[in-house]
Amino acid sequence: MGRAPCCEKNGLKKGPWTSEEDQKLIDYIQKHGYGNWRTLPKSAGLQRCGKSCRLRWTNYLRPDIKRGRFSFEEEETIIQLHSILGNKWSSIASRLPGRTDNEIKNYWNTHIRKRLLRMGIDPVTHTRKLDLSSILSYNSSQINLQSLLAGMQPLVNYNPELLRLATSLFSSSSQRQNPNFNSFIQNIAQENSLFLHNQFPQLVLADQIQEAPMMDATTCVSYPLSDQAQFVESNNVEQYPSICWESNGNGNPAATSSSTQDCYVSLQSYYNYGSEQNLMDPPISNNSNQDFSFGSVLSSPSSSPTPLNSISTYINGSSSIEDEKDSYGSSNHLLGFEIPDDLLDFNYDFV
């Protein structure tokens, strides 16, 4: 014997709510509170199902709902949380007081998502759309990997975005056989043993590098928060979690807790990101056709070779979207890490 039916479908009104209906719902909830959505419509004198009433209340009539345009800080928070949580709109909404999951979802789909797409950023993975293997196959055996990787290592340590890149690079079967690359990964492993232990358990636990699971730029960038993940709040200032990687039990990494914002990529970097040279363009050469710039290879948003505090790099300096300018044109949101100058200027020669 289950519960009694929620409501009769027949005879119940659908579609837009009238102001009279709104007032009935508000009056009833103010007087009796909410809790039993099943019986509420009848008690309130509404020809609606409980589900419709709950939706109307939680998404529109609730007194603590903040209406109007999203602020820059809210938008940045959405992007940051989405990069970790994915389409967990309710979880994201819980970090944005006064905003509903429905409102955030709509805003994402109508504004942020399109903007990221215009910038060539995959709104699902938050990475530049890029086929790394095709770049590495660009005569990759001749790249001076030792120099390249030595320069990358300080960047990669403790930076999830670049760890993703590193794991993407590592997924290239040709690179797995490269001793320089293996050495690079092992060095990172010492600094990021937890992450790599879960990404490549064989790699960290074994004395020698063994076959690592194939990952590509898509699969290695999704790190769902575990249920146990906790956000830290302090003095009303939200602190977003840094990412500590733990296994979720099925071989995939799962992020957990902690504090600091260091691991996040700022909106400014997204915008600089959008101004980058097309990564599929032929490599830029300074002195010969066998050089390529480091900046043109990195796929991570946090790896922009452009000065990150430079407003002049804002979407090629020619954004046609006024609200983008309004929101970001004068903002200088720094990355949680710095790219050494010598690395930005470094050219990697083929051997």
Next chain:
DNA sequence: AATCCGATCAACCGCGGTCGC
């Protein structure tokens, strides 16, 4: 003025997990 088209967002739909009977 009429029509078209894209953007927006409130509301609905369907699914999965939870919980009461």
Next chain:
DNA sequence: GGCGACCGCGGTTGATCGGAT
């Protein structure tokens, strides 16, 4: 323990609006 309603969530739809033609 099983059934089935409830609840919350994410995806999708469709009405509406404003700008362009």
